[in-house]
Amino acid sequence: MSKSNGHDGPSDLSPREALERFLDRKRIETSKQTIGTYQSRLKLFVEWAEEEQIARVSELNGWLIDKYETARRARDIAPLTLNKEMGSLRRFIEYLERIEAVEEGLSEKVPEVHVPKEDQSDDTKLPTARANLLLEHFRPFERETRGHAFLEIAWNTGARLGALRALDRRDFDPENHAIAFRHRPDTGTPLKNKAEGERVVAVTPEVVQAVEDYLDGDRWDKRDEYGREPLLSSRQGRPGINTVRRMSYQVTLPCNYGECPHGQDIPECDFREVNHESKCPSSRAPHHIRTGSIGWQLDCGIPIEVVATRVNSAVKTIKKHYDKTTERQRMERRRRQHIDKLSFNTTQ
Structure with missing residues (x-):
């Protein structure tokens, strides 16, 4: 293998070094705010790995990833938060797979965290x-x-x-x-x-x-x-x-x-x-x-496709994360838009 940054190869990268490479790559393709999100979530994994004396990313395996998820769950954090942390970890491991720093398929061993439907989005808003x-x-x-x-x-x-x-x-x-x-x-x-x-x-x-x-x-x-x-x-x-x-x-x-x-x-x-x-x-x-x-x-009756364009979001994302109305409120919204079309005159 050829030398790179003082290492025999990518498998010799420490978790912290690997994270820096991952963030450098992400800076090319995403916003500064998203980089900050990745950094804040993944530094928790890096700190845990250092405490576990994991010197090289090539040492990572399914058992260690399961141990990390268990350690985070023991912190009693919200399922939605843990879900997002594991999602970021999966993206990180996928990058390590791509550069052949870890075994292929390791990202598939990052646990899927079940989030109850009622907790799948933050209901906090300005009413x-x-x-x-x-x-x-x-x-x-x-x-x-x-x-x-x-x-x-x-x-x-x-x-x-x-x-x-x-x-x-x-x-x-x-x-x-x-x-x-x-x-x-x-x-x-x-x-x-x-x-x-x-x-x-x-x-x-x-x-x-x-x-x-x-x-x-x-x-x-x-x-x-x-x-x-x-x-x-x-x-x-x-x-x-x-x-x-x-x-x-x-x-x-x-x-x-x-x-x-x-x-x-x-x-x-x-x-x-x-x-x-x-x-x-x-x-x-x-x-x-x-x-x-x-x-x-x-x-206000603006079609969801128009709202999606105005706020630069996908329709499915709005339905899942932003539309905080109840089923009855959604019915009323549909009713206001279309109820006149359902009227008819029996004398005609």
């Missing part, structure tokens, strides 16, 4: 009623804020966190009431689904008004390191992922529009302090806004 209260609270303001503009865009488009962060000022088209999502990996803002994630989304007049007022008033006139003008700018230029996430938590605090539902004294509430907003049980992350928005769009 439509609360979204309406928040928007009603922000809209009368004479000086529009970045947080308000963010909420209007996020709720109306159902876009992902990374897509919202990637927006430039030029992507906002007030004349045509539209916002364009563009894949720009060379200047730091890839979309999750790359070029396939590009689309132009129509927005309501209220969104246009809020964003125009924000651009005329509260927006920091800054460029990012590539000379682009971020739409939701920060003092430094383009906001980081964590900044956008905090923006979401801040703008969805229920005390923005009324009394605290958790019995807190609002002026003294710790949840209102900077970087503590996420601790409020009622604040919501961008993904929760996305989940609520998708359900709201469906409830």
Whole structure:
């Protein structure tokens, strides 16, 4: 065998070295956020392997993988979480098979974790009623804020966190009431689904008004390191992922529009302090806004195929993970769309 990076071959890679190679490969084909997800899940496996004194990935076998799954299950983590961890481990082992670092077929020995149907997706979302209260609270303001503009865009488009962060000022088209999502990996803002994630989304007049007022008033006139003008700018230029996430938590605090539902004294509430907003049980992350928005769009009678295009998701994914309606609510949705077609006049 030929020498490579100081090793006799891929089978001599340590689990940690193999993970770094796997992540390097993934960086070519997926988003930074997805890389972070792989890293956070697989580092648990690497740390366990090191504790078990597994020096080379070639030592891995079905028994050791079963031991790892048992060790993770003993932590009493949710089945959905364990399912996702094992899925990432399977992708990792498949990569090791491809480079001939482990025995062929080892990935098939990664256990399938059963997830009860009721636990197959996260039900946390921003409910439509609360979204309406928040928007009603922000809209009368004479000086529009970045947080308000963010909420209007996020709720109306159902876009992902990374897509919202990637927006430039030029992507906002007030004349045509539209916002364009563009894949720009060379200047730091890839979309999750790359070029396939590009689309132009129509927005309501209220969104246009809020964003125009924000651009005329509260927006920091800054460029990012590539000379682009971020739409939701920060003092430094383009906001980081964590900044956008905090923006979401801040703008969805229920005390923005009324009394605290958790019995807190609002002026003294710790949840209102900077970087503590996420601790409020009622604040919501961008993904929760996305989940609520998708359900709201469906409830408005927009065909699921159209919603899928707007939010850049597959129809089957929306049905499985985002449509949080009950069977009765789905019946009512179908009824509103088609009930008139079923009427007939007995006198005709």
